[in-house]
Amino acid sequence: MSLITKTIVQLRDMLLMGETTPTAIAQAYWNSLQNTEPHVHAFITTNEERFMAAAQRVEAQWDKYKGRPLAGIPVAVKDNISTAGLRTTCASKMLEQYVPPFDATVVRLLKQQGSPIIGKTNLDEMAMGSSTEHSYFGPSKNPWALDRVPGGSSGGSAAAVATGQVPYALASDTGGSIRQPASFCGIVGMRPTYGLVSRYGVVAFASSLDQVGPMTRTVSDCALVLEALVGKDPLDATSYGGQTPKFSQELHLNVKGLRIGVPREYFKVEGMEEGVRQRVQEAITVLEAAGAQVKEISLPYTDLVLSCYYIIASAEASANLARFDGVRFGYRTSKAVTPQDLYRLSRGEGLGTEAKRRIMLGTYALKSDHYEAYFVKAQQVRKLITQAFKGAFSDIDVICAPAAPTVAPEIGAKLCRPYALYVSDTVNIPAALAGLPSISVPCGFSDDLPVGLQIIGPRHCDSRVLQVAYAYEQRTALHKLRPLLFGGEAYGL
Amino acid sequence: MKISRKEILETAALAQLFLSDEEVTYYREYLSNILTHFMALDKVDTNGIQPLTSVQRGKGQMRPDVVGKSLSKDQVLQNAPRVKGGMFKVPSTLIEGDIP
Numbered sequence: 198m199s200l201i202t203k204t205i206v207q208l209r210d211m212l213l214m215g216e217t218t219p220t221a222i223a224q225a226y227w228n229s230l231q232n233t234e235p236h237v238h239a240f241i242t243t244n245e246e247r248f249m250a251a252a253q254r255v256e257a258q259w260d261k262y263k264g265r266p267l268a269g270i271p272v273a274v275k276d277n278i279s280t281a282g283l284r285t286t287c288a289s290k291m292l293e294q295y296v297p298p299f300d301a302t303v304v305r306l307l308k309q310q311g312s313p314i315i316g317k318t319n320l321d322e323m324a325m326g327s328s329t330e331h332s333y334f335g336p337s338k339n340p341w342a343l344d345r346v347p348g349g350s351s352g353g354s355a356a357a358v359a360t361g362q363v364p365y366a367l368a369s370d371t372g373g374s375i376r377q378p379a380s381f382c383g384i385v386g387m388r389p390t391y392g393l394v395s396r397y398g399v400v401a402f403a404s405s406l407d408q409v410g411p412m413t414r415t416v417s418d419c420a421l422v423l424e425a426l427v428g429k430d431p432l433d434a435t436s437y438g439g440q441t442p443k444f445s446q447e448l449h450l451n452v453k454g455l456r457i458g459v460p461r462e463y464f465k466v467e468g469m470e471e472g473v474r475q476r477v478q479e480a481i482t483v484l485e486a487a488g489a490q491v492k493e494i495s496l497p498y499t500d501l502v503l504s505c506y507y508i509i510a511s512a513e514a515s516a517n518l519a520r521f522d523g524v525r526f527g528y529r530t531s532k533a534v535t536p537q538d539l540y541r542l543s544r545g546e547g548l549g550t551e552a553k554r555r556i557m558l559g560t561y562a563l564k565s566d567h568y569e570a571y572f573v574k575a576q577q578v579r580k581l582i583t584q585a586f587k588g589a590f591s592d593i594d595v596i597c598a599p600a601a602p603t604v605a606p607e608i609g610a611k612l613c614r615p616y617a618l619y620v621s622d623t624v625n626i627p628a629a630l631a632g633l634p635s636i637s638v639p640c641g642f643s644d645d646l647p648v649g650l651q652i653i654g655p656r657h658c659d660s661r662v663l664q665v666a667y668a669y670e671q672r673t674a675l676h677k678l679r680p681l682l683f684g685g686e687a688y689g690l
Numbered sequence: 691m692k693i694s695r696k697e698i699l700e701t702a703a704l705a706q707l708f709l710s711d712e713e714v715t716y717y718r719e720y721l722s723n724i725l726t727h728f729m730a731l732d733k734v735d736t737n738g739i740q741p742l743t744s745v746q747r748g749k750g751q752m753r754p755d756v757v758g759k760s761l762s763k764d765q766v767l768q769n770a771p772r773v774k775g776g777m778f779k780v781p782s783t784l785i786e787g788d789i790p
Contacts, residue, residue, distance in 0.1 A: 294769075295769055296768070296769060298761055298765035298766070298768055298769075299761065299765075391745050391746070392745075392746055405743070405744060405745070431753060434750060434751045435744070435746065437746070498734065500730065501730055501731055501734060503727070504727060504728040504730050504731050505731065507724070507728070508728060508731075515705060519705075519706070522706065523771060524770075524771075524778055524780055525766075525769070525770055525778055526769035526770060526771075527769070527771075528771075529771035529772070533781050534781060535781055535783075536780060536781050536783050537706075538708075538781065539780060539781055540706040541702075541706050541707060541708035542708050544705075544706055544707050544708070545707055545708035545709065546708075548707075553707060553713075554717075554720060556705050556707060557698075557701055557702065557705060557707070557717050557720075557721060558721060558724060560701050560704050560705040561693075561697075561701045561721060561725075564700075564701065564704065571728070571731075573741050574731050574732075574736060575731065576741030576742050576743060577736035577739040577740070577741050577742070578731055578734060578736065579741075579742040580739050580740060580741065580742035581734070581736070581739060583742060583745065630745075631745060632745030632746070656745070
C-alpha cells in the first residue's frame with residue numbers, strides 16, 4: 198500500500214530490498230503533507246527544494262548511506278531545534294526571521310544518517326505551553342478531531358507523525374512536551390534520561406529539564422531513532438557517554454516477573470477523566486495478564502510537583518530568554534532611543550504572553566528577597582521528589598501511569614485559565630524533575646480520542662522503558678490505527 | 691497575598707521587559723494568584739535537604755584548553771537587525787554632554 202502508512206522499520210526493509218527509493222519516499226510524504234497541511238497546520242516552515250535535494254543526495258550515494266538505519270527516511274524537526282540555513286522561529290515573533298548559522302547536534306546526527314528534513318514543526322512559543330495554542334503562527338490541529346488541540350508544546354511534531362506527513366519527528370520535553378502530545382495524538386513519544394541526548398543547538402527553555410526525544414508511530418521506530426541521537430557531545434557538558442546503545446535490538450522482554458508500580462497519586466489528579474483512567478488501568482492489566490507483578494505505590498510530594506516545576510522552569514527560562522534583547526539577532530523594536538528601550542521594547546513587543554508570564558514569574562522567584570523562599574525551596578523539594586522515585590524503584594522495575602489526565606481538549610477551551618492547563622502537567626512533570634526516562638505509548642480511546650500509557654524507569658534504564666512499552670504495544674493493534682479523517686481505518690477492537 | 695505594583699515594576703525592570711499599564715495590572719493579578727498556589731511548598735519540611743541543582747552526579751566536565759572551531763564573523767552578523775562596520779549597531783549609551 199502507500200508508503201505513508203509504513204513505519205521506519207518497514208521503509209528501511211523496502212529500501213534494502215530495492216522495492217523503493219529515497220526520492221520515492223520523499224515524494225510520497227511531500228504529497229501527503231501538501232494534502233493534509235491546510236487542515237492540520239503542523240508546520241511553520243517547509244522547503245521542498247532542500248528536502249528533495251537531500252533525498253536525491255542520499256539516493257545518489259546509496260552505497261555510502263545504506264548501512265545507516267535512518268537513511269532516506271524523512272524527518273520533521275520541532276522549530277526550537279536549530280537547523281543551519283533553515284528558519285528556526287521557536288513559534289515566536291522574536292525569531293520570525295531567524296536563520297541559524299549552525300545545526301543542533303541532533304540535526305547533525307540525523308544529516309549524517311541521511312535522513313532528509315521535510316520541515317520545522319509548530320510548537321507553543323519557546324516550548325512554553327501544553328496545547329500549541331501559544332504559537333505566534335496559530336495552533337496546530339489534532340488529526341483525530343480537527344477542533345481539538347494536538348497537545349504541547351510539541352503539538353506540530355505529534356500532529357505531523359499522526360497525520361502521516363512524516364514517519365518520525367524530533368521534539369523536546371521539559372515538563373511533558375513530548376509525552377503529552379504523543380498521548381493526545383495516539384503516537385509514541387519518548388523523553389530519554391536527562392543527559393542521554395545532546396541539547397546543543399536546542400533553544401534553551403529550562404536547561405536542567407530540557408531533553409530532545411523521538412516521536413514515532415511504533416516503539417521499534419522510537420528505539421531506532423533514539424539510538425541515532427545518543428552520545429556524549431563536547432558541546433553539551435551535561436551529555437554523558439557510555440556504551441553505544443542498541444535499543445532496537447534489545448526490545449524483547451520476558452514480562453513474567455516484571456515489577457510494575459502504579460502511583461495512586463497520579464490517578465487522583467484534578468480533572469482526571471474516567472475514560473482515561475479506565476484505558477490506562479486496562480493497559481496495565483494487559484501487562485499483568487502477561488505475567489507482570491503489579492502493585493499500587495505511593496509517590497509522596499506529587500501535590501507539590503507543579504509548584505516545584507513552575508518555579509524552577511520559569512527561573513531557568515528567565516535566564517535563558519535574557520539573550521533575546523534585539524541586539525545580535527531576532528526582533529528589534531523600531532521605537533528605541535536608548536539601549537534600555539532597545540531591550541525592553543524589543544522583548545515586550547517580540548515575546549508572547551505565555552513567555553512573558555514565565556519570565557516574570559521566574560524573575561520574581563529569583564529576586565534576592567524571594568530567592569530562598571521560592572527558588573531554593575523548590576530545589577529542595579526537587580531533591581525530595583527525586584529521592585521518592587529512588588525509594589520507589591528499590592523494589593519495582595517501572596512505573597505505569599497516564600501520560601495525560603484527559604484526552605485532547607477543544608481548541609480555546611483552557612486558554613483563559615492558565616492554571617487549569619498547568620494542572621494537567623502533574624503526571625508528566627515528576628519524571629522531568631528527576632531526569633528519568635519516560636515514554637508515552639497509545640493505549641486506547643476515550644470519547645473517540647487517543648489515550649496514552651506512560652512508562653517511567655530509573656535513570657539510565659531507557660532500554661527497559663522501551664522494552665516494557667514494546668511488550669505492551671505488541672499485545673495490541675493500536676499502533677496500526679490512523680486517523681479516520683486522513684484515510685485511516687476506523688478503530689474498534 | 692497581593693504583590694504590589696512597585697514590585698511588578700521592579701521585576702519587569704530586572705527582566706528588561708516593557709509592560710503597559712494594562713500588563714502591569716494583569717501581571718499583578720497573575721503572579722499573586724500563581725504564587726498563592728505555590729505557597730503549598732511551605733508545608734513541607736525541607737530542613738537539612740540539599741537543594742538539587744542537577745539530576746546528575748559528579749563534577750563538571752572539563753575540556754582541553756585548545757582553540758576550537760567557531761562561527762565566522764559573517765555568520766555571527768547574518769541575523770543582526772543592524773550592522774555597521776562589521777559590528778552590531780545599537781543606540782548610543784552616552785548622551786551628548788554626559789561626563790563619561
